[in-house]
Amino acid sequence: YGGGYQAQYGAPQLAANDPMWGYFTAIAGQDGEVDAEELQRCLTQSGFTGSYQPFSLDTCRIMIAMLDRDHTGKMGFNEFKDLFVALNGWKQNFMMVDQDRSGNIDPNEMSRAINAMGYHISPQTLTVIIKRYSKNGRIFFDDYVASCVKLRALSDHFRRRDTMQQGTVAFQYDDFIQCTMAV
Amino acid sequence: YGGGYQAQYGAPQLAANDPMWGYFTAIAGQDGEVDAEELQRCLTQSGFTGSYQPFSLDTCRIMIAMLDRDHTGKMGFNEFKDLFVALNGWKQNFMMVDQDRSGNIDPNEMSRAINAMGYHISPQTLTVIIKRYSKNGRIFFDDYVASCVKLRALSDHFRRRDTMQQGTVAFQYDDFIQCTMAV
Ligand SMILES: [Ca+2]
Ligand SMILES: [Ca+2]
Ligand SMILES: [Ca+2]
Numbered sequence: 001y002g003g004g005y006q007a008q009y010g011a012p013q014l015a016a017n018d019p020m021w022g023y024f025t026a027i028a029g030q031d032g033e034v035d036a037e038e039l040q041r042c043l044t045q046s047g048f049t050g051s052y053q054p055f056s057l058d059t060c061r062i063m064i065a066m067l068d069r070d071h072t073g074k075m076g077f078n079e080f081k082d083l084f085v086a087l088n089g090w091k092q093n094f095m096m097v098d099q100d101r102s103g104n105i106d107p108n109e110m111s112r113a114i115n116a117m118g119y120h121i122s123p124q125t126l127t128v129i130i131k132r133y134s135k136n137g138r139i140f141f142d143d144y145v146a147s148c149v150k151l152r153a154l155s156d157h158f159r160r161r162d163t164m165q166q167g168t169v170a171f172q173y174d175d176f177i178q179c180t181m182a183v
Numbered sequence: 184y185g186g187g188y189q190a191q192y193g194a195p196q197l198a199a200n201d202p203m204w205g206y207f208t209a210i211a212g213q214d215g216e217v218d219a220e221e222l223q224r225c226l227t228q229s230g231f232t233g234s235y236q237p238f239s240l241d242t243c244r245i246m247i248a249m250l251d252r253d254h255t256g257k258m259g260f261n262e263f264k265d266l267f268v269a270l271n272g273w274k275q276n277f278m279m280v281d282q283d284r285s286g287n288i289d290p291n292e293m294s295r296a297i298n299a300m301g302y303h304i305s306p307q308t309l310t311v312i313i314k315r316y317s318k319n320g321r322i323f324f325d326d327y328v329a330s331c332v333k334l335r336a337l338s339d340h341f342r343r344r345d346t347m348q349q350g351t352v353a354f355q356y357d358d359f360i361q362c363t364m365a366v
Contacts, residue, residue, distance in 0.1 A: 036318075056241070057318075058239070058241055061315065065314070065315050068314070071310060071311060071314055072314075073314045073317075119360075120356075120357075121357055121360055121361075122357050122361075124361065125357050125360055125361040125364070127254060128254060128361050128364060128365045129360075129364045129365075131248070131251070131254055131255075131256045131365075132244065132248050132364060132365055132366075134256075135219075135240075147364070150363075150364060151360070151364065154359070154360060154363050154364065155356075155360070158354075158356055158359055158360075162356075167355060167356050168353050168354065168355050168356075169353070169354055169356075169359070170351050170352070170353045170354075171341075171351065171352055171353075171354055171359075172350060172351050173303075173338075173341055173345075173350050173351075173352075174303075174304055174305050174308050176337070176341055176352070176354075177302075177304055177308055177312075177334070177337060177338070177341075178304075178305075178307065178308040178311050180333075180337050180363045181308070181311060181312045181315060181330070181333060181334065181337065182311050182312075182314075182315055183315075
């Protein structure tokens with residue numbers, strides 16, 4: 001009786017019945033896991049980016065780094081599905097803001113998009129994020145996704161350590177570097 | 184009498200006597216500051232990357248983010264000089280390790296390069312960094328520099344907050360996001 005809990009060793013059998021399983025195995029190839037190059041090819045060929053610019057290899061590496069808890073540099077099936085759910089949410093969010101479908105948004109639209117995701121960050125931090133991810137004052141879809149991936153991964157790292165939900169975490173240097181250099 | 188202290192408003196006059204000043208103004212253009220595109224062009228045209236691949240725009244943006252304390256997204260003259268000093272150190276370090284001049288190094292060589300910079304990080308953190316910055320098991324010059332820039336910027340952020348030098352810093356969520364999303 002599973003009851004919301006799924007044993008790791010049970011995953012492959014259940015996965016075989018999943019409509020995405022065939023798709024995943026085709027992309028993953030021989031080693032059964034998806035690396036950055038495979039992810040980039042898959043997101044471009046599947047038309048995920050549509051009329052937007054394809055994702056850079058670097059954005060794909062950050063996406064994998066976010067989910068890669070065993071540090072193999074690759075994604076298994078469940079990680080792959082998690083990423084697709086997240087990507088679809090970010091894409092919808094971006095398209096809602098990018099009303100003229102130009103593929104890029106301005107700083108105000110970027111602020112709205114980040115706020116819409118429910119992160120509580122100060123205007124100054126928002127400014128820092130926008131500066132980092134804009135080109136000539138515009139934020140392109142690829143960079144927007146890279147910023148979403150990073151913001152989520154960093155917030156997850158923080159929340160996991162903030163066990164008392166105090167909004168403050170004491171980081172040791174090595175731990176700080178490990179979780180911030182990964183993404 | 185200056186005595187090691189240089190007033191901000193005094194900088195342009197003194198800078199004019201600096202051999203790098205003419206070079207800087209040529210690169211900076213009308214606005215007198217260097218942005219990511221200008222930095223990329225300058226590092227490629229000056230032959231800094233030499234036989235290595237030119238820096239990606241993303242690496243250039245991280246370099247500027249590291250030094251951009253006033254959040255303009257651009258570099259002034261003193262920041263530009265600081266960056267050149269750092270870049271030369273990293274390049275020497277890389278070339279020492281990349282003995283066959285292939286333009287890329289393996290994980291063991293990367294470990295040696297990072298250790299040579301004097302950072303005290305655990306083997307596990309080293310592994311995370313190498314996974315994040317390698318392509319097919321090799322670390323290219325561009326990615327190596329991106330990792331050096333990030334490691335330095337993050338270590339600076341940490342050190343500035345670790346006033347008692349305890350090796351532990353209590354980060355508030357917003358502050359954590361601000362200093363980690365910037366690079
Ligand atoms: Ca694979
Ligand atoms: Ca993995
Ligand atoms: Ca300029």
